[in-house]
């Protein structure tokens with residue numbers, strides 16, 4: 001399980017690079033994850049809870 | 059490609075420098091430093107006001123200065139500097155040309171104009187709403203407009219950065235994976251995109267509200283979405299300053315990360331989880347469930363905290379490995395004792411690492427615990443904590459890297475080497491003092507953002523213990539020390555840019571072993587034999603655990619059960 005010392009992503013030297021390496025080299029997929037995860041767990045979930053608070057009657 | 063003539067190679071470090079990127083780096087770095095000066099002066103005036111015996115500013119000026127301080131340092135200084143880092147980490151570390159330099163200039167001018175507009179609004183005196191600008195406090199529309207323009211500029215900067223990644227890949231300027239420092243910058247840019255999007259969601263309606271087009275903004279909704287921006291922006295800083303740590307270690311020691319895999323995975327933790335910790339600002343709010351709070355602040359946040367601890371271990375670890383290779387092998391700590399403590403780039407970086415971990419990091423985890431948050435929420439403990447992260451951590455790291463950037467990008471030597479040697483210590487220990495003494499005052503219950511803890515003209519008075527006054531005095535003295543360190547930094551940097559001895563590139567022989575190689579390539583140190591670093595980590599954990607439980611003890615004493 002020698003770690004490729006150049007980090008070369010494949011380049012025809014046989015099989016695909018390991019999953020983690022492909023993930024870490026896929027910067028735009030990381031961008032997608034980095035935006036979607038907090039949007040769902042922090043903003044959407046949070047805002048959903050806030051909208052359920054009943055409005056006070058004056 | 060017609061770009062050949064637009065590049066030059068730095069004779070000391072071996073970096074290949076694209077001239078359009080170089081100009082943008084200069085412009086952004088200069089703007090950053092100018093606003094650090096403005097914001098720093100406001101910071102000192104705030105600290106001298108809270109020193110009760112001095113009590114420098116009247117109340118309205120205090121809140122104006124506090125607003126300007128938060129905005130100019132936290133937003134303007136830091137983000138301008140980060141733009142410079144993004145251009146450096148993409149174009150220069152990847153040996154690439156910068157994508158669409160004209161959009162880069164649009165970034166610069168939008169941010170500059172935005173920052174000026176917001177400053178004018180604040181100085182007019184009708185926008186002293188603090189940088190958090192919680193509704194229903196209303197600032198003038200210019201205040202929000204300036205921040206929005208600034209944020210649009212920053213978003214364009216991220217686009218240029220991602221564009222440069224694509225260009226570099228297409229034009230094959232690097233092989234395999236991007237270097238670790240660039241990966242850190244990618245992490246920062248990803249978090250920046252979320253940050254700016256959240257900012258747009260909340261600040262555009264707030265602008266319309268201040269103009270009068272929207273009648274009502276719910277304060278809790280505002281606060282929730284605002285902190286998606288406010289907190290995440292701090293995580294841009296963490297990602298960026300960790301990248302700077304790796305960069306400095308690579309340039310000074312030729313250090314390679316202990317394991318590329320581990321360091322990158324730590325960054326992945328940031329991308330996935332760090333932004334969720336925004337919820338630690340909402341821990342005492344009613345209306346949000348404990349499930350939401352606990353998921354976002356504990357279960358997920360601790361994964362991100364682990365990321366920071368990994369970086370905190372591998373950065374000194376990589377330095378230790380590099381030093382041992384050079385023969386500094388005696389005992390546990392010869393590698394550290396014989397490190398170049400007189401080089402401000404190193405000393406600034408190492409102090410940044412230690413203070414960020416011990417002061418900012420530990421207290422952050424304590425405050426991020428839902429129950430413990432109650433005993434320090436909205437006290438001076440909070441600014442104490444974040445002067446440990448964003449000032450002793452980020453700002454000091456950025457200062458340190460400037461000592462590398464000025465010779466590299468401006469091709470000037472640093473003036474006043476003797477004072478430059480001292481600068482990181484003055485600023486670092488000054489800020490450590492600010493942090494610790496504000497936390498001390500906070501532990502005694504002193505509020506943050508409060509002009510007069512003596513309540514001299516209030517109908518209902520309250521007496522803080524004398525120790526609280528002492529803490530504020532010590533804070534004021536530390537602030538003076540930090541301000542001297544900050545002023546020295548600005549003088550040295552500006553002086554070097556203007557008057558530093560020009561470096562003659564043609565005459566200098568090519569370095570035998572360009573240090574750039576360690577920063578621009580992929581590769582691990584190939585050893586984990588770093589006993590000194592493990593010892594440091596052990597000390598850190600013991601401190602951490604003790605302090606954490608001490609705070610539970612404090613909490614337990616809040617309500618006597620009998």
Ligand code: HEM
Pocket residue numbers: 098101102104105106108124125127128131132136188189190438441445448449453492505506507508537538540541544
């Ligand atoms: C000489 C350097 C500095 C000094 C003496 C200083 C001092 C202070 C003091 C005394 C406060 C007020 C706490 C309160 O009353 O609530 C404060 C707030 C703050 N500082 Fe600094 N600071 C310095 C540098 C910085 C830097 C470099 C940053 C950011 C990178 C920063 C970010 C902030 C922020 C965000 C606040 C909170 C403002 C608010 O509550 O609205 N400070 N600082």
Ligand SMILES: [Cu+2]
Pocket residue numbers: 288289292335336338339
């Ligand atoms: Cu936060």
